[in-house]
Amino acid sequence: xxxxxxxxxxxxxxxxxxxxxxxxxxxxxxxxxxxxxxxxxxxxxxxxxxxxxxxxxxxxxxxxxxxxxxxxxxxxxxxxxxxxxxxxxxxxxxxxxxxxxxxxxxxxxxxxxxxxxxxxxxxxxxxxxxxxxxxxxxxxxxxxxxxxxxxxxxxxxxxxxxxxxxxxxxxxxxxxxxxxxxxxxxxxxxxxxxxxxxxxxxxxxxxxxxxxxxxxxxxxxxxxx
Amino acid sequence: xxxxxxxxxxxxxxxxxxxxxxxxxxxxxxxxxxxxxxxxxxxxxxxxxxxxxxxxxxxxxxxxxxxxxxxxxxxxxxxxxxxxxxxxxxxxxxxxxxxxxxxxxxxxxxxxxxxxxxxxxxxxxxxxxxxxxxxxxxxxxxxxxxxxxxxxxxxxxxxxxxxxxxxxxxxxxxxxxxxxxxxxxxxxxxxxxxxxxxxxxxxxxxxxxxxxxxxxxxxxxxxxxxxxxxxxxxxxxxxxxxxxxxxxxxxxxxxxxxxxxxxxxxxxxxxxxxxxxxxxxxxxxxxxxxxxxxxxxxxxxxxxxxxxxxxxxxxxxxxxxxxxxxxxxxxxxxxxxxxxxxxxxxxxxxxxxxxxxxxxxxxxxxxxxxxxxxxxxxxxxxxxxxxxxxxxxxxxxxxxxxxxxxxxxxxxxxxxxxxxxxxxxxxx
Numbered sequence: 293x294x295x296x297x298x299x300x301x302x303x304x305x306x307x308x309x310x311x312x313x314x315x316x317x318x319x320x321x322x323x324x325x326x327x328x329x330x331x332x333x334x335x336x337x338x339x340x341x342x343x344x345x346x347x348x349x350x351x352x353x354x355x356x357x358x359x360x361x362x363x364x365x366x367x368x369x370x371x372x373x374x375x376x377x378x379x380x381x382x383x384x385x386x387x388x389x390x391x392x393x394x395x396x397x398x399x400x401x402x403x404x405x406x407x408x409x410x411x412x413x414x415x416x417x418x419x420x421x422x423x424x425x426x427x428x429x430x431x432x433x434x435x436x437x438x439x440x441x442x443x444x445x446x447x448x449x450x451x452x453x454x455x456x457x458x459x460x461x462x463x464x465x466x467x468x469x470x471x472x473x474x475x476x477x478x479x480x481x482x483x484x485x486x487x488x489x490x491x492x493x494x495x496x497x498x499x500x501x502x503x504x505x506x507x508x509x510x511x512x513x514x515x516x517x
Numbered sequence: 518x519x520x521x522x523x524x525x526x527x528x529x530x531x532x533x534x535x536x537x538x539x540x541x542x543x544x545x546x547x548x549x550x551x552x553x554x555x556x557x558x559x560x561x562x563x564x565x566x567x568x569x570x571x572x573x574x575x576x577x578x579x580x581x582x583x584x585x586x587x588x589x590x591x592x593x594x595x596x597x598x599x600x601x602x603x604x605x606x607x608x609x610x611x612x613x614x615x616x617x618x619x620x621x622x623x624x625x626x627x628x629x630x631x632x633x634x635x636x637x638x639x640x641x642x643x644x645x646x647x648x649x650x651x652x653x654x655x656x657x658x659x660x661x662x663x664x665x666x667x668x669x670x671x672x673x674x675x676x677x678x679x680x681x682x683x684x685x686x687x688x689x690x691x692x693x694x695x696x697x698x699x700x701x702x703x704x705x706x707x708x709x710x711x712x713x714x715x716x717x718x719x720x721x722x723x724x725x726x727x728x729x730x731x732x733x734x735x736x737x738x739x740x741x742x743x744x745x746x747x748x749x750x751x752x753x754x755x756x757x758x759x760x761x762x763x764x765x766x767x768x769x770x771x772x773x774x775x776x777x778x779x780x781x782x783x784x785x786x787x788x789x790x791x792x793x794x795x796x797x798x799x800x801x802x803x804x805x806x807x808x809x810x811x812x813x814x815x816x817x818x819x820x821x822x823x824x825x826x827x828x829x830x831x832x833x834x835x836x837x838x839x840x841x842x843x844x845x846x847x848x849x850x851x852x853x854x855x856x857x858x859x860x861x862x863x864x865x866x867x868x869x870x871x872x873x874x875x876x877x878x879x880x881x882x883x884x885x886x887x888x889x890x891x892x893x894x895x896x897x898x899x900x901x902x903x904x905x906x907x908x909x910x911x912x913x914x915x916x917x918x919x920x921x922x923x924x925x926x927x928x929x930x931x932x933x934x935x936x937x938x939x940x941x942x943x944x945x
Contacts, residue, residue, distance in 0.1 A: 301748050307755035314762075372747035374792065394751030394785050397758045445823045460762045462775075464782050483827045510775045511761070 422501025
């Protein structure tokens with residue numbers, strides 16, 4: 293899997309690249325408008341992370357060029373501007389997703405995998421790990437083909453973990469994933485803990501090959517046994 | 518008051534004054550003219566009588582006005598020398614064609630004296646005068662008619678003139694009323710040959726263009742500010758996340774890293790809330806449409822149901838009306854979600870949240886630990902009732918800012934041990 297990161301901030305591009313490399317993706321970087329345009333023209337990428345504000349031009353122009361060559365469907369716009377206009381224009385031009393900076397690396401991971409999954413599986417949305425299958429369309433979780441009932445939040449949390457297997461996910465990241473933008477209550481952590489506890493019980497009793505481990509007491513990690 | 522009524526009001530008052538003064542002056546002048554002409558007639562009679570008397574040898578004294586229109590009386594020379602020609606208005610019993618019996622009528626009387634054969638006589642001549650009360654009455658009636666006709670004419674003319682001449686003005690006004698900065702694409706435009714309206718149009722367009730420029734710059738500034746702040750925050754956050762993954766769980770420094778990460782996350786939330794607040798206050802949400810408050814409420818409850826269950830807080834909705842509000846749907850969501858989230862989180866185990874949707878207001882009441890809150894300051898930025906909640910202190914300020922742009926009224930009251938927040942959607 294080849295991923296191109298177009299982002300003018302060198303420090304940020306390094307962090308993103310390091311995180312994606314852990315998922316065994318092949319990562320290429322472009323820090324300005326011209327380089328990005330050239331790379332997009334010359335090579336094929338499975339996913340492109342595209343910043344809008346670039347040195348030398350607007351990322352949306354690059355998106356337009358991609359659209360003309362029919363390659364815009366695997367683009368995730370990463371922008372510091374939480375502007376509705378940009379979001380609408382970007383999605384109109386065929387971008388797959390729009391992520392506002394700053395974001396958690398786990399979130400980016402989840403979005404990238406969603407794009408790749410849509411591309412490879414042609415609409416089928418299934419995440420597999422060991423004897424577990426998570427069907428995102430039907431919203432069911434199967435262990436050894438047996439249905440394990442989950443509530444809405446448990447399902448969301450499990451999906452997030454499966455997309456970030458073997459990666460540390462902080463409680464805050466989880467809370468934000470589950471609550472959206474306005475997570476500013478410490479109570480959220482208790483609730484997250486409670487949901488994780490229930491999820492662990494369900495995984496154990498259904499003999500799933502995956503488990504959730506606590507890390508430092510502030511985050512969790514999903515491991516496949 | 519409408520322009521038409523204003524101008525009619527001033528015109529009718531000033532015309533009333535002009536006509537009144539005119540009627541008074543006209544009356545006095547006319548009366549003077551009448552008297553002058555009668556006096557000339559009396560003077561003429563005097564000469565005729567005296568000339569006729571002279572050739573006669575004897576003078577027949579004429580005691581009263583029964584037979585003729587003059588009297589002659591013999592007087593002493595002293596008396597005669599004191600008499601000057603005087604004209605006076607007096608009253609006399611007379612029977613006119615329109616009278617059934619004699620009645621007092623106004624007359625003009627000339628009193629004079631003459632000498633005949635060394636004897637002195639006093640001569641009085643009368644002539645009937647115009648009846649002043651009749652004159653006043655007639656004049657008054659005519660004046661009132663004139664006044665009414667003038668006012669009616671002004672009303673009709675004004676109506677036509679205002680509708681014709683002021684049409685471009687009202688056209689411009691209606692365009693301005695619907696103009697919204699940032700969402701209206703075309704500037705108001707009218708076609709007219711009236712210079713004042715063209716000037717007005719020019720001034721309005723210049724003002725709007727300047728405002729649009731400022732608005733765009735502001736928008737750009739917000740975008741840039743967000744870019745400038747968000748990117749360093751993103752770098753710091755992502756680097757720490759990577760660092761945490763690299764570290765060993767036993768490393769005691771990890772604890773500090775986690776704390777720094779949490780502080781950065783708090784900064785991110787604060788920055789996002791501030792940006793949202795600025796965007797609301799700059800009215801950058803303008804996609805107004807009909808929003809069903811009950812639908813928005815149901816959605817917010819669905820999002821919060823799990824955590825409410827976890828906290829053992831029950832949420833109930835009582836709806837007495839299908840409240841529809843004209844506003845931006847995402848802003849409606851922010852208002853309702855912020856209030857319900859607060860009600861759930863600042864609650865006690867086993868407590869409840871009661872939502873009441875009425876004709877034009879939504880009230881959200883919750884049980885809670887704390888005493889009544891400071892209703893005056895609770896909507897202020899960074900006002901926190903309990904420290905250490907980790908909140909940004911902007912949630913209610915955002916609610917208030919949204920209410921302000923739509924002129925809704927957000928209020929807090931403490932009722933029966935419950936904290937209540939009410940949004941009144943009527944235009945204030």
